[in-house]
Amino acid sequence: MKKLGSQTVKFENPPSIIGTATIVGPKEGQGRFKDYYDLILKDSIYQEKSWEKAETKILKEAVEMAIKNSKIPTSKVEYFIAGDLLNQIISAGFAARELGLPFLGIYGACSTIAQGAILGSMIIDGGFAENLVAAVSSHFCTAERQFRFPLELGNQRKPTSQWTVTGAGAMVLSSNIQNPRITHATVGKVIDMGEADPNDMGTAMAPAAVDTIIRHFQDTGKTPDDYDLILTGDLGSIGKDIAEDLLKQKGYDISSKYSDCGVLIFYPEQDVHAGASGCACAAVVTCGYVYKEMLKGKYNKVLLVATGALLSTTSSQQGETIPCIAHAISIENL
Amino acid sequence: MDFVMAFVVGGLICLIGQILMDTTKLFPAHILVLFVTLGAVLSGLGLYQPLVDIGKAGATIPITGFGHNLVTGVIQDVDQYGLLGVFTGALRSAAGGITAAIVFGFLMALLFNPKSK
Amino acid sequence: MPIITKEQQEYKNFAKSKRPKPPLLKNMIMAFIVGGIICTIGQFVLSFFISRGLTPGQAGGPTSIVMIFIGAFLTGIGVYDKIGKYAGAGSVVPITGFANSIVSPAMEFKREGFVFGVASKMFIVAGPVLVYGITSATLIGLIYYLLKLL
Numbered sequence: 001m002k003k004l005g006s007q008t009v010k011f012e013n014p015p016s017i018i019g020t021a022t023i024v025g026p027k028e029g030q031g032r033f034k035d036y037y038d039l040i041l042k043d044s045i046y047q048e049k050s051w052e053k054a055e056t057k058i059l060k061e062a063v064e065m066a067i068k069n070s071k072i073p074t075s076k077v078e079y080f081i082a083g084d085l086l087n088q089i090i091s092a093g094f095a096a097r098e099l100g101l102p103f104l105g106i107y108g109a110c111s112t113i114a115q116g117a118i119l120g121s122m123i124i125d126g127g128f129a130e131n132l133v134a135a136v137s138s139h140f141c142t143a144e145r146q147f148r149f150p151l152e153l154g155n156q157r158k159p160t161s162q163w164t165v166t167g168a169g170a171m172v173l174s175s176n177i178q179n180p181r182i183t184h185a186t187v188g189k190v191i192d193m194g195e196a197d198p199n200d201m202g203t204a205m206a207p208a209a210v211d212t213i214i215r216h217f218q219d220t221g222k223t224p225d226d227y228d229l230i231l232t233g234d235l236g237s238i239g240k241d242i243a244e245d246l247l248k249q250k251g252y253d254i255s256s257k258y259s260d261c262g263v264l265i266f267y268p269e270q271d272v273h274a275g276a277s278g279c280a281c282a283a284v285v286t287c288g289y290v291y292k293e294m295l296k297g298k299y300n301k302v303l304l305v306a307t308g309a310l311l312s313t314t315s316s317q318q319g320e321t322i323p324c325i326a327h328a329i330s331i332e333n334l
Numbered sequence: 335m336d337f338v339m340a341f342v343v344g345g346l347i348c349l350i351g352q353i354l355m356d357t358t359k360l361f362p363a364h365i366l367v368l369f370v371t372l373g374a375v376l377s378g379l380g381l382y383q384p385l386v387d388i389g390k391a392g393a394t395i396p397i398t399g400f401g402h403n404l405v406t407g408v409i410q411d412v413d414q415y416g417l418l419g420v421f422t423g424a425l426r427s428a429a430g431g432i433t434a435a436i437v438f439g440f441l442m443a444l445l446f447n448p449k450s451k
Numbered sequence: 452m453p454i455i456t457k458e459q460q461e462y463k464n465f466a467k468s469k470r471p472k473p474p475l476l477k478n479m480i481m482a483f484i485v486g487g488i489i490c491t492i493g494q495f496v497l498s499f500f501i502s503r504g505l506t507p508g509q510a511g512g513p514t515s516i517v518m519i520f521i522g523a524f525l526t527g528i529g530v531y532d533k534i535g536k537y538a539g540a541g542s543v544v545p546i547t548g549f550a551n552s553i554v555s556p557a558m559e560f561k562r563e564g565f566v567f568g569v570a571s572k573m574f575i576v577a578g579p580v581l582v583y584g585i586t587s588a589t590l591i592g593l594i595y596y597l598l599k600l601l
Contacts, residue, residue: 027451044450050562051450140451150559151448152526153576154535154542154551155362156355156478159471194459195466197359203466242469274471337494344490344545345483351540352482356473362543363576366552369544370584378591391493394511395518396486396544401584403511408592412599420596424588431515431546435553435577438520442527443557443569449529 002125005219007186007212014181014334015124018131018174019070020287023058025140025166028276028284031266036288037167038065044141044166051141052090059084059137059168060095066170066287072131077101077172079132081120083112084279085164086146091137101133109308110234111188112136113169113283114327118185120173121329135170138278147198147313160200162236163272165265169283171291180294180302184220184330188212190310192323198316202239202262202274205307208324209235210246212305216328217252224254228299231290233282233306233326234262236275261285282306290331300333336390343389347396366397373401404428478539485534485541493518493545515546522547526554552576 004010022037029040041058048054059082067074080101082092089105096103108115116134123129141151143164149155173182191211195204209232217223224230235243240260247254261282262275286304293299305328311320351365360368373396376382382402386393393399407427411419425432455463496517500510522545525531531551535542542548556575560568574581 141448144451145559150555150572151451152529152532152551152555152558153362154526154532154538154548154555156536156539159473192459193462193466194455195463200470203470206466207462238469238471242466245465245469336498337491340490340494341487344493345487345541348486348538348541348544349479349483351486351544352478353475355540355543356475356478362540362548363552363579365540365543366549366576366580367583370580371587374584374587374591378594389490390507391497391514392487392490394497394514395490395493395546397546397549397580398544400515400546400549400580401588403515404584404588405591408588409595412592412596417596420589420592423592424585427512428584430512431519432581434516434519435523435550436573438523438550439553439557439573440569442523442554443561443573446527446529446558447561448555448558 005215007189007215008219009122009185010220011121011125011183013125013175014183015121015173016176016178016181017171017291017331018072018176018178019066019172020170020291021062021065021069022169022284022288023062023167024280024284027270028165028167028265031270032264033285033289036292037284044139051139052086055084055091055137055139055142056094059091059135060098062137062168062170063095063099063133063135066133066135066172070172070174072172072174076131077133078129079104079120079123080135081106081116081132082135083107083116084137085109085143108325108327109310110277110279110281111306111308111325111327112279113286114233114304114306114329117171117173117182117329118187118327121182121185124173124175131172131174133170133172135168136279136283137168138164138166138280140164140166143278157273158199159273160197160202160238161273162201162234162262162275162277163266164278165276165280165284167280167284169280169287171287179333180291180331181334182329183332183334184216186212186216186219186328188326188328190323190325192321194321196319196321198311198322200238201277201309201322202236203242204322205309205324205326206235206239206242206246208326209243209305209307210250212326212328213247214250214252216303224252224257227257227301227303229290230254230258230303231285231305232260233308234275234277235260235307236262236277238274294331294333297333302331304329304331339388340390340392343385343392344395347398369397370401373398374405377402377405400428400431481537482539482541485538486544489542489545489547518546519550522550523554526551527558549577549580
């Protein structure tokens, strides 16, 4: 049996991450991980006619770069698993139109990169493919106009609000044996603690992250000591604080090795309030910083817990609370 | 003196808006709707005109002044045309502002694009 | 509205203690100053029209038009949202903010076309303002009419 406990999978032949690529916007390029991105755009419209076209283009180029970095010919890539934040995941669908790869479109809001990695790993460990690529994108300007307000509207952002990352991250997964590898995956349940404020996603998502982390430890029998780094997706400073406290209350002290991609991407002086968010948030940190530092051996055991808020403007306007999800993957050098 | 009073009255109206925005979950759009309605109601009760007398532009430039303007027009037209005035007054008196907003809005949209952030 | 369980209520209270408050005093001061400045500019325009021979009642209309133009233009060149970031309600509440709420979506949705983009999205914020402003004014006018009949 490859299944551990109720929600976790232990891969028999852990799939390898054989190549990654990240593309980010100019603001992200001034942030903490500026040396880890493959391409930093000078302008987030990227010579396109609309923000949506720009997002499609960065997703497509990130996938092409990742395949190139993996040294596998494109003809050997069997699936393209991708998602984004836009209605009907148009960035992913339109990138797939350009790429011409068999496409599985997925949606997990900002947790999508972990969802893609889990499904991809299952496909590979299940023997249904040898190589595939999982990718996501998000774009500040496309997300703002879909979820919030026109860019030029003179409104004040709340201190709890987060800044959608402009960027794309792609990883090529393979049955070829090389480090780092995806060893475990914990698929999260949708948790809704009754938060309804779309300007405060961190608070809404933290309980989902906590639920998945505890489930992961219980299912695998691992403890926080089994990891060098535990990274949540985009809880931001408020959500991270809450998650840490909730875990401590439940008897798991992870504070010494815990961080959050949303907290890390931008420097505090970049004025993003509670931090970063968006599909690309967890993706560019994982495919950029984490992957490259794992290759160098700075980290050997990383738990990525990507978080997503499964709301829409319609559900928000109808007064619904925010259902949230978190998926965990263990990435290890074996 | 008019300038000082305009500054103070206009500033205070905006300050009330800020308190509402920061202490409730209201969005700027809610504030605008609330204030225009509030301006209209205060005007109907005869309470807004005194504020205009004190604050001048400080009371007419905020969106509450727009509500006041609509009501002033309605009341004038009711006096002049009776029941028909109920339907013509508001837009007649606000015609300049609304037309300017639509035409300049359209023009600016033709000329400019949103900047990347 | 969904029903809130006891567990959710407990979390709500816990999260509330973690949530940073907006810097209310600073925001209030900024809103007061910027709102005040915009109204002072309005007063300059109003005084100008009065000095050209209009009555204060007549000068209100052209003043609004000029202020709406200023708000629309500053939005077009990408300045108004930067003011709004610091001023909050100070730049939302004046009529220039109303102009901003019309121009910003009109520009933003240009790529969706001139009918379903620019023209229809123009009123996402301004539409409700007009609906409630005109409806309440009309109701007040009706009440005034009925009172006059008595």
